[in-house]
Amino acid sequence: MDERLQNIIQGHAPANEARAYGDLWPQTAQREIRKLPRDEVGDEGHHMSG
Numbered sequence: 934m935d936e937r938l939q940n941i942i943q944g945h946a947p948a949n950e951a952r953a954y955g956d957l958w959p960q961t962a963q964r965e966i967r968k969l970p971r972d973e974v975g976d977e978g979h980h981m982s983g
Contacts, residue, residue, distance in 0.1 A: 938965050 942965065 934965055934968065938962075942966065 938961065942962065
């Protein structure tokens, strides 16, 4: 993954970095996020009380 995109996703960028993302940023972010491994999460006996 491109280091700049990794920094953006992880929040490791200066506050003014968003100006450089351009109009395609949402599509770029979605494409890169989809590359991340996914874990299945189930409730398997873990219930929140409340």
